[in-house]
Amino acid sequence: MEWKEIFPQERQPSMDEIAEYIGGDAKKLWQSLMEYMDTAYKSKPKMSYSACSGKPGWNIKFKKSGQSFGTLYPEENSFSVFIVISYKLDPLMEAVLPSLSAETAELYRQADDYMKLGKWIMFRIKDGSGVEDYKKIISVKMPPKFK
Secondary structure: OOHHHHOOOOOOOOHHHHHHHHOHHHHHHHHHHHHHHHHHHOOOOEEEEEOOOOOOEEEEEEEEOOEEEEEEEEEOOEEEEEEEEEHHHHHHHHHHHHHOOHHHHHHHHOOEEEOOOEEEEEEEEOOHHHHHHHHHHHHHHOOOOOO
């Protein structure tokens, strides 16, 4: 059964239900990312429902000081992230590209324009390298603040 069918608009899932739906090794990646966002950015997940035809259903957004860290979409055995990177951050992103996985770096290079605001990418996180790529990308938007 699909995510949007299990959790229709009138049934918001809990964070535990999201982790259970993701399942497998990706569940641990999801949980560690949630902890990282809290520790590194003091950013709490905000759940919202989207009727967007591309990825309908409940999703998670993180924001801090007006800065968006993207939208996370639960999937079975993985999750995807949609993120917009401002054109003014392009020099910083270019410096980070060599440290990203080849797949994510290429996605950025080929990224389309998002309403003249910047480049947008969407990629699936199914292993540790995907989580690390996401952390590096959001650190360009705002460096993490650890205690």
